[in-house]
Amino acid sequence: MFGGALYASIDPCYVAMLQWRLGKKYAVWDKSAAIEFRKPARTTLYADIECSEAELSAIRSDADRHGRAERTFRIALVDAAGTIYVVCDKVLVIKRRTNPGS
Numbered sequence: 001m002f003g004g005a006l007y008a009s010i011d012p013c014y015v016a017m018l019q020w021r022l023g024k025k026y027a028v029w030d031k032s033a034a035i036e037f038r039k040p041a042r043t044t045l046y047a048d049i050e051c052s053e054a055e056l057s058a059i060r061s062d063a064d065r066h067g068r069a070e071r072t073f074r075i076a077l078v079d080a081a082g083t084i085y086v087v088c089d090k091v092l093v094i095k096r097r098t099n100p101g102s
Contacts, residue, residue, distance in 0.1 A: 003037050006045070006086050010075045013049045014090055021056055022094065026063060031070065031091040039085045045077040059094050069094040 011033070019028045051073070062069035070093050077086040 003035070003086075006037070006041060006077060007033070007035055007088065009045075010047055010049070010077065010086075010088055010090075013047070013075070014051070014073050014092055017049060018051060018056075018059070018092065018094065021051065022060065025097055026060070027095045027097050029093055031093045033088060033090045035086060035088040037086055039083070041077070041085045043079050045079055045085055047075050047077050049075065063094050063096045067096060 011030075015028050015030060019026070022028065055071075059069045059071060070091065073090050073092065075086075075088045075090065076084050077088075078084050
C-alpha cells in the first residue's frame with residue numbers, strides 16, 4: 001500500500017468520532033498531522049481509535065472554559081501480530097459553537 005492510502009485510512013477517524021460523540025455544540029477539525037512510515041505494508045493493518053469518557057469531559061471543559069481545546073492523538077497501524085507499520089500524530093482543534101443549530 002502507498003503511504004497516502006495508509007494515511008487516508010486513518011485521516012478522518014478522530015474528527016468524525018469526536019464530532020459525533022461531542023455533539024452539535026462543538027466543531028471539530030484537523031490542525032496538523034505528522035506521520036512516520038516504518039515498514040512497507042503488504043498485509044491487512046488495524047488501528048485502535050478511541051477516546052475515553054474522561055478525555056471527552058476534559059475536552060468539553062476546556063472548550064467551554066477557553067472557547068477551544070486542542071488535543072493530539074497517536075494512531076498506530078499494526079498487523080495481526082502487532083508489528084507497527086505506521087505511526088501518526090493527529091492534532092485536532094475543538095471549539096464550542098456559538099450557534100449550535102447551524
